[in-house]
Amino acid sequence: MPKQNIPDIVVGRLPQYLRSLQRMAREGRYVTSSQELGERLGISAAQIRKDLSLFGEFGKQGTGYNIEFLSKQLQEILHVSHDWNVAVIGAGDIGTALARYKGFANRGFQVSMIFDNDPEKIGQSIGSFVIENTATMVEKIKAANIKIAMISVPAPTAQTVTDQLVQAGIKAILNYAPISLNVPPGVRVQYLDPSIHLQRMTYYLDK
Amino acid sequence: MPKQNIPDIVVGRLPQYLRSLQRMAREGRYVTSSQELGERLGISAAQIRKDLSLFGEFGKQGTGYNIEFLSKQLQEILHVSHDWNVAVIGAGDIGTALARYKGFANRGFQVSMIFDNDPEKIGQSIGSFVIENTATMVEKIKAANIKIAMISVPAPTAQTVTDQLVQAGIKAILNYAPISLNVPPGVRVQYLDPSIHLQRMTYYLDK
Numbered sequence: 074m075p076k077q078n079i080p081d082i083v084v085g086r087l088p089q090y091l092r093s094l095q096r097m098a099r100e101g102r103y104v105t106s107s108q109e110l111g112e113r114l115g116i117s118a119a120q121i122r123k124d125l126s127l128f129g130e131f132g133k134q135g136t137g138y139n140i141e142f143l144s145k146q147l148q149e150i151l152h153v154s155h156d157w158n159v160a161v162i163g164a165g166d167i168g169t170a171l172a173r174y175k176g177f178a179n180r181g182f183q184v185s186m187i188f189d190n191d192p193e194k195i196g197q198s199i200g201s202f203v204i205e206n207t208a209t210m211v212e213k214i215k216a217a218n219i220k221i222a223m224i225s226v227p228a229p230t231a232q233t234v235t236d237q238l239v240q241a242g243i244k245a246i247l248n249y250a251p252i253s254l255n256v257p258p259g260v261r262v263q264y265l266d267p268s269i270h271l272q273r274m275t276y277y278l279d280k
Numbered sequence: 281m282p283k284q285n286i287p288d289i290v291v292g293r294l295p296q297y298l299r300s301l302q303r304m305a306r307e308g309r310y311v312t313s314s315q316e317l318g319e320r321l322g323i324s325a326a327q328i329r330k331d332l333s334l335f336g337e338f339g340k341q342g343t344g345y346n347i348e349f350l351s352k353q354l355q356e357i358l359h360v361s362h363d364w365n366v367a368v369i370g371a372g373d374i375g376t377a378l379a380r381y382k383g384f385a386n387r388g389f390q391v392s393m394i395f396d397n398d399p400e401k402i403g404q405s406i407g408s409f410v411i412e413n414t415a416t417m418v419e420k421i422k423a424a425n426i427k428i429a430m431i432s433v434p435a436p437t438a439q440t441v442t443d444q445l446v447q448a449g450i451k452a453i454l455n456y457a458p459i460s461l462n463v464p465p466g467v468r469v470q471y472l473d474p475s476i477h478l479q480r481m482t483y484y485l486d487k
Contacts, residue, residue, distance in 0.1 A: 088479035092458060096435070114460050152482040159478075166380050170373035171474070176435075176458050180475035181482065220485060221478065228303070228383075245481035247474055251299060251383050253321050261484060263477040267378070267454055268387035270470035271366075271428065272295035274452035275359040275388065277468060278427060 083124045089114055090121065091147040095179065097140050106137040153181025158219050160243075162234050163226035164189035164197075164204045167249050171223055172199045182221070186213060190230075207234070214241040221245045228252040290331050296321055297328065298354040301347050302386065313344040360388025365426050367450075369441050370433035371396035371404075371411045374456050378430055379406045389428070393420060414441070421448035428452045435459040 093113050097105055107118035107125075114121075125131050125143075128150055132138040148154045159182050161168050172187050189195060190207040197204050205213065214222070222243045226234050231250035238246065244260055251266040300320050304312055314325035314332075321328075332338050332350075335357055339345040355361045366389050368375050379394050396402060397414040404411050412420065421429070429450045433441050438457035445453065451467055458473040 166377035
């Protein structure tokens with residue numbers, strides 16, 4: 074199926090399939106089924122088979138999926154067979170946690186730069202990173218041809234940072250700042266504001 | 281409309297509306313429109329009017345929405361008129377960032393406890409919190425009648441922690457561990473695994 078015809082909701086499930094498959098591989102497993110994947114993920118087996126069938130023929134009726142093969146295929150589809158360099162903007166608590174986060178390994182991402190505008194932070198180290206001046210951000214991101222950024226700056230400065238990142242050629246932004254960002258067509262944003270996700274659950278809780 | 285008939289996708293947009301309205305209020309604004317909200321959020325004005333109409337009559341044709349009134353109504357609907365106490369499990373980088381996070385203020389949440397199983401961390405302070413022993417978690421959460429937890433432990437221990445939280449009466453979990461959690465009916469989980477959100481965007485990027 075042509076890429077542009079795959080619903081985004083299906084695309085959103087593929088990383089979950091990949092994560093489960095990679096976990097199974099670490100558990101020493103070789104083969105799985107849409108049933109087992111579905112139980113792990115709380116998604117129906119039929120939905121998983123339907124989603125995967127949009128991209129190709131990955132399993133045989135009755136013998137299930139080869140975990141390594143399907144993982145590699147999903148990595149290709151999601152463009153994470155090789156690591157993307159990622160810039161982190163904002164070296165506060167969240168930015169620091171991101172720079173030190175070990176969970177990007179084998180998931181396709183590698184933090185390679187971290188920026189802040191606080192003179193007391195610029196030049197300080199976080200692990201193997203030296204915090205760089207946000208004033209040099211556009212130039213450095215362009216020079217390194219980085220396409221992905223994570224924003225962990227205060228909400229009032231997030232849009233300005235975003236505009237600069239777009240100017241620097243960034244195409245995908247993971248936004249931890251609690252604010253909606255305006256970006257031009259061709260640039261994507263995903264939001265990780267914990268309060269938004271918590272409020273989506275409190276709706277269902279008794280007061 | 282009866283609560284159970286509201287689609288979850290609509291519920292998921294309400295916190296975004298509330299966040300934008302609260303930002304407008306901080307900007308000193310009193311009145312807004314579905315058009316303006318839509319432009320800030322990248323959601324159509326018609327969608328916003330339709331979503332809100334499921335919950336009541338919040339604006340007048342031609343005069344728009346009173347920001348303070350609609351904010352209060354959405355806070356009531358989302359059950360965040362008063363703060364919920366939240367327990368953080370895992371005092372690593374992410375748990376520490378959550379315990380120190382200022383973005384929960386006025387959003388309905390207040391971190392009130394943080395737990396870890398590392399003897400070197402137990403008893404240490406993070407701001408005004410003292411890290412408590414995970415062994416006492418079930419008892420302390422029950423005693424404090426806490427219903428919401430944030431999990432920031434390594435993936436291999438996240439399911440065990442979840443089972444204990446369910447036993448302690450937790451009904452809503454914000455999960456930072458990169459793993460799918462099994463929970464019984466009546467318990468909700470939202471996932472904040474950055475790699476999942478990044479992979480959802482790299483699909484659309486040129487390799």
